[in-house]
Amino acid sequence: MKAIVQDVYGPADVLELRDIDKPAVGDRDVLVRVRAAGVDAGVWHLMTGQPYALRLGYGFRGPRNPVRGMDVAGHVEAVGSKVTRFQVGDEVFGACKGSFAEYACARQDRLAPMPVNLTFEQAAAVPMSAFTALQAVRDKGRVQEGQKVLVIGAAGGVGTFAVQLAKMYGADVTGVSRTAKTDLVRSIGADDVIDYTREDFADGRRRYDVILDIGGNRSLSHLRRALTPAGTLVIVGGEDGGRWLGGTERLLRAALLSPFTGQKLLSLISAEREEDLRFLTELLEAGKIKPVVDRTYPLAEVADAIRHLHEGRVRGKVVITV
Incomplete structure (x- = not known):
C-alpha cells in the first residue's frame, strides 16, 4: 500500500510517499480502507519531534511508528477474530495510528459507525479535534447555561468544535481569532468575536467564567486578567516554552499556581474515549455540531497540507483524501 512515511524527525520535507506493507490486524483490531x-x-509535533520531551514516548532518534495521521474515515476492510461491532464494508470513523495511508489499523473501541449525514472528508475532520473540544468544554471547563465563555483559537480545528459545544451547553460564547477568520467564528454560533490583531480581550472591560486557550502562547497573568475571580482557565496545548518542553512549561506553572488562587487553572491532555465518540456521533447526526473543512489535499501532498496548517491560515480542519 502507499503511505506517507518518515524515518527521522524534522520539517515536512522528511515525509515521503512510499509503498509499504499493510498493517497487521490484531484480534481486537479493525483494518480500515482509508x-x-x-x-x-x-x-x-510528532513529525518534528518537538517538544523534545515527547520523544521519550514516541522514539528518541526517530518515530517508532513511521506513518503519520490519527483521524480516519473509511470502509472496514478486515476485522480481527474478537471484533464484534463491525464487519467488512461498514463505513467508520475514529482515531488510529498511521491514517496517512491507503490502509490503517484501529482498535474497535476507537471507531464508530460514520454519521449518516457526513461525507468521509467531514467525518475525518472530527475525531481528535472534537475529542479535545468536548473534554475541554464539558469535563474541564464544566460549562453551564448562562456562563460567559471565551474561546481563544476559535477558528481552528478544536476551536470550531469548542464554540459549538459551549453554545450547546447554553453559554454566551465569545471567540478570539484573526481578522480573516472572524466571519467563520460568527457563522458557527459565537455571540461575539474579538479580532486579536485589533483588540485585547484582557483589557479589563469584560470578564469570563470560563476561558479555553487553545494552542496559545499568552502568559498566565494575561489570561487571568480576563477571568472572573472564581473562573476556570483550561489550557489546551500551547506553542510556548521552546523546543525542550513546549507548552508543557506553561501547564506546569498553572498547576503550581492554581491551589493558591480562587481561579481554577487547569490543563487538558485529551483522551480517545469510546463513549465520547458515540456521544459526538449523536450530536453530529442531530445537527447540533458540524465539522468545518478548510480544504482537502491528496495523499501525495501531505507535506503541503502540514505546511498550510503550521502557517496558521487554516479555517477549521485540513483533510487528506485517499
Whole structure:
C-alpha cells in the first residue's frame, strides 16, 4: 500500500510517499480502507519531534511508528477474530495510528459507525479535534447555561468544535481569532468575536467564567486578567516554552499556581474515549455540531497540507483524501 512515511524527525520535507506493507490486524483490531484523514497540530509535533520531551514516548532518534495521521474515515476492510461491532464494508470513523495511508489499523473501541449525514472528508475532520473540544468544554471547563465563555483559537480545528459545544451547553460564547477568520467564528454560533490583531480581550472591560486557550502562547497573568475571580482557565496545548518542553512549561506553572488562587487553572491532555465518540456521533447526526473543512489535499501532498496548517491560515480542519 502507499503511505506517507518518515524515518527521522524534522520539517515536512522528511515525509515521503512510499509503498509499504499493510498493517497487521490484531484480534481486537479493525483494518480500515482509508478514504480521508484529518490533519491537526499533533501531527506536526510528532513529525518534528518537538517538544523534545515527547520523544521519550514516541522514539528518541526517530518515530517508532513511521506513518503519520490519527483521524480516519473509511470502509472496514478486515476485522480481527474478537471484533464484534463491525464487519467488512461498514463505513467508520475514529482515531488510529498511521491514517496517512491507503490502509490503517484501529482498535474497535476507537471507531464508530460514520454519521449518516457526513461525507468521509467531514467525518475525518472530527475525531481528535472534537475529542479535545468536548473534554475541554464539558469535563474541564464544566460549562453551564448562562456562563460567559471565551474561546481563544476559535477558528481552528478544536476551536470550531469548542464554540459549538459551549453554545450547546447554553453559554454566551465569545471567540478570539484573526481578522480573516472572524466571519467563520460568527457563522458557527459565537455571540461575539474579538479580532486579536485589533483588540485585547484582557483589557479589563469584560470578564469570563470560563476561558479555553487553545494552542496559545499568552502568559498566565494575561489570561487571568480576563477571568472572573472564581473562573476556570483550561489550557489546551500551547506553542510556548521552546523546543525542550513546549507548552508543557506553561501547564506546569498553572498547576503550581492554581491551589493558591480562587481561579481554577487547569490543563487538558485529551483522551480517545469510546463513549465520547458515540456521544459526538449523536450530536453530529442531530445537527447540533458540524465539522468545518478548510480544504482537502491528496495523499501525495501531505507535506503541503502540514505546511498550510503550521502557517496558521487554516479555517477549521485540513483533510487528506485517499
